[in-house]
Amino acid sequence: MPGGRGRKSLERHELAGAAFTLPFVGLFLAVFVAPLLYALYLSLFREQLLGGSTFVGLDNFAEGLKDEAFLSGIGRVGLFMLVQVPVMLVLALVFALIIDSDRVRFAGFFRLAIFVPYAVPTVIAALMWGFLYGRDFGPLTDVAGTLGIGTPNFLGEGTILWSIANVSTWTFTGLNMIVFLTALRAVPEELYEAAAVDGAGALRTALYVKLPLLRPAALVCTIFSVIGALQLFGEPQIFAAIAPQVIGKSYTPNLYVYNLAFADQRLNYAAALSFLLGAVVFVASFLVVSVFRRHGAPR
Amino acid sequence: MSAPAAARRASRRSDRGAVLPTLFLLAFLVYFAVPLAWLVLASTKSLDDLFSSFGLWFAHFNLLDNVAETFSAEDGVYWSWLRNTLMYSGVAAVGAALLSVLAGYGFAMFDFTGKEVLFWCVLGSVMVPTTALAIPTYLMFSRLGITNTPVSVILPSLVSPFGVYLMRMYAESAVPPELIEAARIDGASEWLIFRRIAFRLLAPGLVTVLLFTFVATWNNYFLPLVMLSEPRWYPLTVGLAQWNAQTSAGGGATSAFNTVICGSLISIVPLILAFVLLQRHWQSGLAGGAVKG
Secondary structure (H helix, E strand, C coil): CCCCCHHHHHHHHHHHHHHHCCCCCCHHHHHHHHHHHHHHHHHHHEEEEHHHEEEECHHHHHHHHHHHHHHHHHHHHHHHHHHHHHHHHHHHHHHHHHHHHHHHCCCHHHHHHHHHHCCCCHHHHHHHHHHHHHHCCHHHHHHHCCCCCCCCCCCCCCCCHHHHHHHHHHHHHHHHHHHHHHHHHCCCCHHHHHHHHHHCCHHHHHHHHHHHHCHHHHHHHHHHHHHHHHHCCCCHHHHHHHCCCCCCCCCHHHHHHHHHHHCCCCHHHHHHHHHHHHHHHHHHHHHHHHHHHHHCCCC | CCCHHHHHHHHHHHCCHHHHHHHCCCCCCCHHHHHHHHHHHCCCHHHHHHHHHHCCCCCCCCCHHHHHHHHHHHHHHHHHHHHHHHHHHHHHHHHHHHHHHHHHHHHHHHCCHHHHHHHHHHHHHHCCCCCHHHHCCCHHHHHHCCCHHHHHHHHHHHHHHHHHHHHHHHHHCCCCHHHHHHHCCCCCHHHHHHHHHHHHHHHHHHHHHHHHHHHHHCCHHHHHHHHHHCHHCCCCCHHHHHHHHHHHHHHHHHHHHHHHHHHHHHHHHHHHHHHHCCHHHHHHHHHCCCCCC
């Protein structure tokens, strides 16, 4: 290869850049790409009764698309997502705008108090809320009893999905608020000065100056929340222990896949379903991005 | 906080204390704080008092007995869970942070073939369902004979796509290219430049990745649930979930709700302390890049 000094230094950069990323990329290939390819391979086979497995092409996928249990699970997490994600993100946004407006005392304390639930593992949060909802010694029952209103059933057929949504909201609102607050801190000071010169109050500044600037942060938060909602697993798995009649083996797609793989040993079918779920997550993420693009101001 | 931001805050201090927003935040403070307050209160109660006393106030103070019972139940398995959780989270956090800072620096400061494609593949990986990954990983690990070992939980936790993303954004804003170029002209090797110059500039971002990976591993449930079969290797999440399932199903002699509750409280104290004490560090790291979009 012909090379003066400049050429050589560029080559050196090429090598060095790859070298810095190599440890991560190597591990990424080993514990991410390889298992994924293996799962894809598995999904194309079917176990035989007498042992061994045969190649069945896309049959597992076709079966999944007709599987009532799987489809109703998808519908359930879809509904969950459509309600829980907007509620949580709007709350996070309002908290962030209020705290950033500097119109309240002890803003730092509020920020911390709202964020702290994020330090509680989802599983522990579900355990705790499970007790809170419970009829035996849940304080919600105590409070309802004191007020003389009937005991609400938080773990019933129609309510449990929203009781789970509440656990997710309680746990993750604070994290999203912190992301919004961090984005607000990066807003150039001149913008606020300009708004103040134009006579904009705190509310108008929040709505017309800050809100549009939060678009990139909102996109990141929405994508991660949507992915998390569609992959719901821990909370329903914990609640299945306290409400086994309501939460069946296929309550959410991930729960279904887990039970198929590790209780029923139907690994091939489970692998196919997890790819179908992955496709749903991909489409949902894509829709989120395109909605943000369409309603976006020109950059 | 930067100087102009501080000035802005000072200049507006006069109109602090607006009533409506304060009331709004106070109402939600109750929502966010009451469950934790309940957990603390319930941890101080004996099993009988849990059922008989009012949920949001103290009864006979039984915290120390509950703690002792939690740590001694089933031959002190809670100690193992606590130790495992600390080990998995600590090793995963340090490892993931180092891999992320190297990769993030590589992505930010160099051009190489396939760089952007690789970066987007890494980012896109967050969309893959946890189950899609855990099942084949479990099968591969079991063929290698490493399921039901700490390695099976730690190895997948070392890969943090979010960490790489954050460190790339952070490096782009925190490491001036002129500085790197000057060091190159002086004849320093790339590795020396990274170690002596860049690493220090990247430290706040590193702390952020460290803390968030620590939390992610501490909170992880699905992966250890799949990988581990013996309680002595469980982390707190899996162990407590199992205790809870036994308690809810059992009734009678096994209804040790007080140890499940007390164990839950003990399991969240370290993380809450870490977040509160390290507030300044992780917030500055996030500000450096995570939200540039």
